[in-house]
Amino acid sequence: SQQGEEDPQALSIQEGENATMNCSYKTSINNLQWYRQNSGRGLVHLILIRSNEREKHSGRLRVTLDTSKKSSSLLITASRAADTASYFCATDTQRGAQKLVFGQGTRLTINP
Amino acid sequence: DAGITQSPRYKITETGRQVTLMCHQTWSHSYMFWYRQDLGHGLRLIYYSAAADITDKGEVPDGYVVSRSKTENFPLTLESATRSQTSVYFCASSVILPSGDTQYFGPGTRLTVL
DSSP states (O other): SSOOOOSSEEEEETTTTTTEEEEEEESOOOEEEEEOOTTSSEEEEEEEEETTSSSEEEEEEEEEETTTEEEEEEOSSSOGGGOOOEEEEEEETTOOOTTEOOOOOEEEEEEE | TTEEEEEEEEEOOOTTOOEEEEEESOOOSSSSEEEEEEEEEEEEEEEEEEEEEEEEOOOOOOEEHHHHHTTTTTTTTESSSOOGOOOOEEEEEOOOTTTOOOEEEOOOOEEEEE
């Protein structure tokens, strides 16, 4: 069963706009991670936020975590065509087990 | 991505045949994973390994066998392939860090079972 569910499933915006993707999960977590997958490629780690953190930044990426609502959001600011990809959240629920549970992803399309 | 490779990248086989997908990493990461990716299901964990000679089942292990005799290799075998095993398979590795683990993915193997 899926731990994380992304919303929306697909998002299409104009280059330069901000893109926001959401992830909801069901059980308590140690950390939550976001990954990007370009078409036909493997996943690439973007950012990790721990359960005791509320917000984290990395370049044009901003991740928030609300453990009371069991949700996270990924904001990509000033989007570029190269940001076109699928984005997945993944939750780490078992400390030390190294096992991640992935959501189904949000497909982001940036239109030039 | 350069540190973790998968072979073959594409494979077509027939129902009932045995197929082995290879995964090799150069980082000496202790943990390795096999996932399958299907439309509507996202990534699902098949098997994982904490170290050489230590493996454990994930969410969807039926029909698959793994081994890990060396830290750098983690082959996945489909003992008798079925059409439902048509999928894209990803291998990943990770290392234990105090901040939490992140996984590094290979480029994937697209498997078609006819």
